[in-house]
Amino acid sequence: MKNIKFLFLLIASGVYLSGCMKDLKTDEFTDDAISSTITVTVNMPEGYNYTTEGLPVYFVDPSSGLEFCDTTNASGVATIRVPHGAYIATTETKHSAAGGVVYIFNGTSEKIRVAPNDPKSASSKIDLNVSKAGQIVLKEIYYGGCMNPATGKSYSKDQYFILYNNSGEVAYLDSLCLAVVDPYNAPSSGKSSNWVKPNSTELRDSIPVSGIGWMFPGTGNQHPLQPGEQVVISLNAINHLTISSTSVNLGIQGYWAAYDPLLTKAQSTPNAGVNLMTGFWKVGTATSWVVSTLSPAIFLYSMGGKTPTQFIADTYTWNPGYATNRNFDCLMVDKNLIIDGVECFRNVTDSKRLRPEIDNGFAMVDGGGQGQSVHRRIDAQATAAAGGRIVYMDTNNSSNDFEKRTTASLVGVN
Structure with a gap:
């Protein structure tokens, strides 16, 4: 019987786990009355022959916050004894290929329930998804706002995103699109997204754009982003x-605004010198672009x-949760067109909206009005290999790639 390696919840601890951490190992779990064995088989996608041996598989019970880890054997199988509960198993790995391409493999199992009245063992599988590391990544998301000392209330009109060229080659912003996923807030209380496959809890192979579709203008090479540069x-x-002393200056020349004088007339008119994104599609009657706080x-x-x-x-569709209300219709973006995505939760028990090959985890702040952001961690090894140009972690798992920052990075920038 294997020793159990108990891992504190990733987000609560703020520790990046690159594998099963051997220094967080408890005594062998042997109480058969309150435990069961879970076996998970990890499978590579069709057409990829990389090994599935030696992969850390994390078993998380979101309700209790317990997390355990085991490593796959030569057959790609991980087996572990855990207390009774409802677990989700996840794993990920990266492989480099010719031409500098980096493939990211990750996946999540269906929920695995083990209870006293069930058999003493349960089995499941993780069918890995594959994606490529992208040039442009979401570096920081500041969405919860800050506390305004003048009013004693939360101020959240200062939301922003930072995009970063994480590669060693010039990238171009032209025609790059930005969106929020439907629903605006992560489903909670055990509910799933409306956008799942028939008779399944698996998310569809396309992602719903909610509210407004934004894109950078340009014909292909008008808006270059050099390696290590950000927007x-x-x-x-x-x-x-000028409104809250704890906020940020977003009116700086060269910044960008998701603003259109007709589509988002309730938003502030951008300062002179700020570039405007193009709103190419809008649904509903809202006069501003809504991003959840x-x-x-x-x-x-x-x-x-x-x-x-x-x-x-080609992509317009009705929202299955609002079949008779056209204000909630969406554009469905095929997963193969997704360049980067970040899922933010307010609670570890929330449900996913982004497929695992886009984001196999989630990021969190402590709540609205805290002045906090979620920000990518620096990949020290990749940064050293790039000669000191900062390279951020990109495993398509926000639980690993992102950290909570107590102060947003643009605070103090003028």
């Missing part, structure tokens, strides 16, 4: 320090060479 995008591109999911994507008109025609 700031906000909803209200003004100096928020509690648990947004943000993603970047490409239209795959289509014009906005053709893309809308």
Whole structure:
């Protein structure tokens, strides 16, 4: 029987786990009356022959916060004894290929329930998904706002995103699209997203754009982003320090605004020198772009060479949760067009909106009005290999890649 390696919950501890941490090992779990054995088999996607041996598999019970880990054997099988509960198993790995391509493999099992009246063992599988590490990543998301000392209330009109060229080659922002996922807040209380496959809890192979579709203007090479450079995008591109001394200045020349004078007339008119993104699609009657202050999911994507008109025609669909209400309709973006995505939760028991090959984890702040952000961790090894140019972690798992920052990075930047 294997020793159990008990791991504190990733988000609570703030520790990045690159594998099963041997210094957090408890005595062997031997109480058969309150435990069961779980066996999980990890499978590579069709067409990929990389080994599944030696992968850390994490078993998490979101309700209790317990997390355990085991490593797969030569057959790609992980087996562990755990207390009774409802567990989700996850794993991930990366492999480099010719031409500098980095493949990211990750996956999540269905919920695995083990209870006193069930058999003493349960089995499941993780069918790995594959994606490639992207050039442009979401570096920071500041969504919960800050506390305004003048009013004693939360101030949240200062939301922003930072995009970063994480590669060693020039990237171009032209036609890159930005969106929030439907629903605006992560489903809670055991509910799943409306966007699941028939008779399944598995998310669809396309991601729903909610509210407004935004894209960078340009014909292909008008907006270069050099290696290690970043761009700031906000909803209200003004100096928020004039409203709250704890906020940020988003009205700086060269920043970008998700703003359109007709589509988002309730948002602040951007300061002079701020660039405007293009709103190419809108649904509903809202006069501003809504980004959750509690648990947004943000993603970047490409239209795959289509014009906005053709893309809308090909992807427009009714929201299955609001079959008779056209205000909640969405654009469905194929997972293969997703460049990067980050899932934010308000509670570890929330349900996912982004597929595992886009984000196999989640990031969190402590709540609204805290002045906190979620920010990528630096990949020290990759940064050293790049000669000191900062390279951020990108495993398509926000639980590993992101950390909570007590102060957003743009605080103090003027």
